[in-house]
Amino acid sequence: MAAKKILFLTGDFAEDYETMVPFQALQMVGHTVHAVCPGKKSGDKIKTAxxxxxxxxxxxxxxxxxxxxxxxFDDVDVAGYDALMIAGGRAPEYLRLNKRVIEIVRQFAAAEKPIAAVCHGAQLLAAADVIRGKRISAYPACAPEVRLAGADYAEIEVDSVVTDGNFVTAPAWPAHPQWLGQFLARLGTEISL
Structure with a gap:
């Protein structure tokens, strides 16, 4: 397995588990993960919820x-990354207002690179208008936005996941085992114990 380079979009009041767990788990299996937030630099901190x-x-x-x-964040070059991961929580609510964030999401989608979003992360996918015709999961309160963006909102259990093409989406952190597993599969990561 070749290590992959993953861009991880997060921000203040992103969900704690949806930030900490994937960031650490992806590194644990050998991938490089760059966690970024608009207006912040390496070493700056965000508050999670x-x-x-x-x-x-x-x-x-x-x-x-x-x-x-x-x-x-200002150094992000989508061409240098193999995949995108988006944390949930409250951060996507305001991150979707940032034009550069939307541009980044669109570039990953146009390149058909794997994109993982959990919980409210689908708000970025909807705002970027990249999920039309896809089956997408999200926290149930985001269902109207997912549908308005032209996607088929997947009503699944909170610990389940949906993969449609390059999109791997889940409703909330209880889905981490399946969500991370399906994202790793899209990355071609093989784990042997």
């Missing part, structure tokens, strides 16, 4: 960790 499902009508939110970025 912990979202949990405790029986309320929506998730609860608690302070998470400080997460150190390891690359500069």
């Amino acid at each position: 912990i979202h949990d499902f405790e029986g309320d009508q929506t998730y609860t939110e608690k302070p998470g960790h400080l997460f150190a970025l390891n690359a500069n």
